[in-house]
Structure formats: structure tokens, C-alpha cells
Amino acid sequence: MEKFVINGGNPLRGEVTISGAKNAALAIIPAAILSQDVCRIENVPTSISDVSFMIKTLKHIGAGVKLIDRTTIEIDSRFVNSYVIAHDMTKYLRASYYFIGALLGRFHRARVAMPGGCYLGPRPIDQHIKGFEALGAKVTVEDNAIVETTADELVGSPIYLDVVSVGATVNIMLASVKAQGLTIIENAAKEPHIVDLANFLNSMGADIRGAGTDVIKIRGTDHLHGCTYSIIPDQIEAGTFMVAAAATKGNVLIKNVIPKHLESISSKLVECGAVVEEYDEAVRVSMDTRPGKCNIKTMPHPGFPTDMQPQMAVLLALADGTSIVSESIWSNRFRYTEQLMRMGASITVDGQIAVIHGVDGLRGAPVRADDLRAGAAMIIAGLAASGRTEIEDILYIDRGYENVVEKFGNLGGDIRRVYCVEPFSNADAG
Numbered sequence: 234m235e236k237f238v239i240n241g242g243n244p245l246r247g248e249v250t251i252s253g254a255k256n257a258a259l260a261i262i263p264a265a266i267l268s269q270d271v272c273r274i275e276n277v278p279t280s281i282s283d284v285s286f287m288i289k290t291l292k293h294i295g296a297g298v299k300l301i302d303r304t305t306i307e308i309d310s311r312f313v314n315s316y317v318i319a320h321d322m323t324k325y326l327r328a329s330y331y332f333i334g335a336l337l338g339r340f341h342r343a344r345v346a347m348p349g350g351c352y353l354g355p356r357p358i359d360q361h362i363k364g365f366e367a368l369g370a371k372v373t374v375e376d377n378a379i380v381e382t383t384a385d386e387l388v389g390s391p392i393y394l395d396v397v398s399v400g401a402t403v404n405i406m407l408a409s410v411k412a413q414g415l416t417i418i419e420n421a422a423k424e425p426h427i428v429d430l431a432n433f434l435n436s437m438g439a440d441i442r443g444a445g446t447d448v449i450k451i452r453g454t455d456h457l458h459g460c461t462y463s464i465i466p467d468q469i470e471a472g473t474f475m476v477a478a479a480a481t482k483g484n485v486l487i488k489n490v491i492p493k494h495l496e497s498i499s500s501k502l503v504e505c506g507a508v509v510e511e512y513d514e515a516v517r518v519s520m521d522t523r524p525g526k527c528n529i530k531t532m533p534h535p536g537f538p539t540d541m542q543p544q545m546a547v548l549l550a551l552a553d554g555t556s557i558v559s560e561s562i563w564s565n566r567f568r569y570t571e572q573l574m575r576m577g578a579s580i581t582v583d584g585q586i587a588v589i590h591g592v593d594g595l596r597g598a599p600v601r602a603d604d605l606r607a608g609a610a611m612i613i614a615g616l617a618a619s620g621r622t623e624i625e626d627i628l629y630i631d632r633g634y635e636n637v638v639e640k641f642g643n644l645g646g647d648i649r650r651v652y653c654v655e656p657f658s659n660a661d662a663g
């Protein structure tokens with residue numbers, strides 16, 4: 234078992250380079266099998282565990298995957314020979330369900346176990362199924378555990394999403410890109426990684442227009458070819474470092490970012506009193522006063538991202554005044570507040586609203602990472618707090634943050650990964 238040990242109180246200072254976007258990589262890696270050719274993908278965050286699982290899954294269905302260097306992979310999809318993915322491959326991450334769309338697109342058939350991933354509340358896939366069915370696929374869900382979908386042929390169709398869903402938008406794009414005729418996704422998600430997936434598929438010869446708006450038009454193509462493509466920088470990793478800089482009263486230049494993707498985060502930081510300077514491919518965040526309060530409501534892009542809500546709550550826990558955080562995407566995304574309260578935060582949660590009464594300072598404590606972004610919030614809290622914080626269950630953090638100890642360490646954060654013995658339990662007895 235591993236944990237992070239943090240001695241807080243150092244303002245973060247210096248420069249950090251952001252990795253490729255996890256959520257874009259998780260959509261683009263399975264998309265590569267639609268080509269029956271070789272795709273070279275650059276700026277891949279190869280050392281996060283979610284990406285390793287996607288690569289393992291690709292190999293399991295017969296794809297060749299070569300690591301060219303630390304951030305570049307080559308996927309050879311010519312010999313993909315299976316449309317079946319079992320539970321041991323899907324149980325760790327949500328995005329494993331993108332193989333349903335990709336296999337359906339390639340073989341007109343997929344049999345994929347239900348995905349795992351962070352528990353943020355119920356995560357239904359009804360909109361994905363609605364999309365596959367609209368394209369002509371027959372979908373059955375066996376024992377709530379395996380999704381089986383088959384189609385004699387896939388035919389483009391208009392599909393209106395009842396909720397704005399990133400996952401359903403991605404899956405329908407993957408399934409429809411080689412369908413006959415025109416698919417129109419209405420009320421589509423507009424996240425930067427949706428645009429990145431569309432750009433990747435277009436560079437393989439697809440015809441996708443409108444990604445980044447709420448109407449995406451996909452004209453099916455018979456053949457997709459290999460390509461070389463570079464993934465966008467990770468919006469949420471960048472946002473995490475921006476908030477960490479502000480919460481520790483530091484001054485950090487965050488490089489390899491697309492400032493436009495960070496606008497909702499920058500504007501909230503400015504509202505709290507931070508200085509945010511934008512450059513072509515970098516932002517600098519500095520703060521030298523106590524943060525001010527502000528209210529946040531999470532919304533689909535271009536609104537404030539739900540995946541930045543826990544990190545921002547740490548800053549607000551230290552603010553001068555009371556802030557209100559409304560979570561409108563996930564029904565169970567405030568579990569981390571209990572951990573923050575162990576560090577001295579004052580937070581009341583009522584359903585999907587958290588009222589945060591800012592305190593003068595946080596103090597180190599033993600806490601755990603409830604999920605990926607909750608874990609990121611614990612790191613920021615530990616770095617900003619006085620004294621020692623120990624974070625358990627860091628496997629969640631390793632799912633989505635590359636070289637997190639090195640990156641925070643280079644900025645002056647005192648954070649170490651330590652190996653510790655599993656606590657004795659009854660299972661070990663006798």
C-alpha cells in the first residue's frame with residue numbers, strides 16, 4: 234500500500250508542464266481501432282493508470298501497441314480480432330465503455346462488461362444505448378453486467394440526448410463514424426476532449442463537423458486510415474495546479490495549456506483575488522492575500538467543470554467569508570468534504586449544495602482520496618495546511634495525474650510517496 238506524506242506550508246513557486254489530457258486520451262485510444270491501420274499518437278499521458286488499462290485492453294483484443302517515447306504511442310489495429318472485453322479489463326475505469334462504440338463501429342458487434350470508475354453517484358448509460366439503437370443496433374444488458382450489441386448494418390440517424398453526456402457523445406461518435414449516411418447528435422457535450430476526438434477521427438479521414446457546439450454532424454465513411462495526432466493538454470490537471478498555486482499563496486507558470494479551455498477556472502480564481510496572466514500556451518497564477526469567497530455552480534462545458542469542484546472547494550475553505558458550491562452533474566460528489574473537515578475546514582453539505590465557511594488555516598491530518606479529483610483536493614489541502622498530512626488510497630490519484638510528486642516537488646511542495654505495510658485485518662488472521 235502506498236500513501237502520500239505532505240509537509241504543508243510552502244508556497245508553490247516555479248514552472249510546471251501539463252501532460253496530455255487524460256479524458257481525450259481515453260477516447261482517442263479506443264478510437265484508433267476504427268482504422269485497421271497504424272496511428273501514432275503524441276502527448277499521451279502514458280504513466281497514468283487509466284491510460285495503461287486502456288492500452289492493456291487494446292492488446293487484449295489483438296492490437297499492437299508500441300511505446301515510441303515517454304509520451305508517444307503507436308497503435309497498430311490491423312490484427313484486432315475480438316469484440317469481447319471481460320470484467321477484469323473494465324472494472325477499473327469508466328472509459329472502458331468507449332470500446333462498445335469503437336467495436337460496434339469496427340465489427341458491428343461488441344460484448345463489453347459494464348465499466349467501473351470513480352463513484353460520483355449513479356452513472357447510467359441509457360443515453361449511450363439510445364444512441365446505439367438509433368443507429369440500428371440491437372442492445373441487450375445481461376444481468377446488469379454485460380452490454381451486448383449487434384447490428385447488421387449501422388445507419389446514420391438524428392439522436393437527441395436527454396442529458397448532456399460526455400460519454401454518450403463520445404460513444405455515439407465512435408459507433409457512427411463508419412455508419413451509412415448522416416448522424417446528427419443534438420444536445421451534444423462540448424468539452425475540449427470531444428473536439429479533440431473529432432479532430433483525431435477527421436485526421437483518420439472521418440467527416441465530423443460541429444464538435445464543440447451542441448450539434449455534431451457525422452457523415453459516415455467506409456474507410457478510415459492511420460494518422461499522426463497530438464492530444465490536447467489536460468484542462469483539469471492545469472486547473473489543479475492553478476488552484477494549488479493560489480491556495481498556497483504561490484506564483485506558478487503553468488505551461489503547455491490552452492488558456493481558452495481554462496477560462497471558467499481562471500475567472501473564479503480572479504473572483505477570489507488571484508492574479509491570472511494568460512500567454513499563448515501558458516498561464517501564470519499568483520496570489521499573495523487571503524482568498525475571497527465566491528460561489529460556484531458546476532455545469533457542462535463551457536461552465537465550471539465538475540472535475541474541478543473539489544480542488545476549488547479547498548481554496549474556498551481558506552477564503553475570507555462564506556461560499557456556496559452547487560454540484561449539478563453528480564449526486565454524490567461531496568464525500569471529500571468530510572476529509573477536509575478533519576483538516577479544520579467548516580463545511581455543511583445539504584444534498585448537492587455545500588456551504589463553505591472559510592477558516593484562517595487548515596492543519597495537516599490523516600485523510601483519504603475518495604476518488605480521483607477528491608484526491609487532488611487532498612493534495613492541495615495538504616500543501617496549503619500547516620503540519621503533516623498523510624493521504625491514503627492514492628491509487629485514485631495515480632489514475633489521472635502524471636508524476637504528481639515530481640511536479641509538485643519541483644514547485645517546492647514537500648510531498649513524498651511512501652510505501653507502508655497493509656494494516657492487519659481479520660483476513661490475515663489464523
Ligand code: UD1
Nearest residue numbers: 256328355356357358359360361396397398399400401562
Ligand atoms: C465524463 C468524465 C468525468 C466528468 C464528466 C462530466 C471521462 C472519462 N470522464 O464522465 O470525469 O466528471 O464527464 O464532465 O471523460 N447521464 C445519464 N445517462 C447517460 C449518461 C450520463 O443520465 O447515459 C448523466 C450522468 O449520470 C451525469 C451526467 O449525465 O449526471 C453527465 O455524465 P457524463 O457527461 O456522461 O459523464 P461521463 O462521460 O461518465
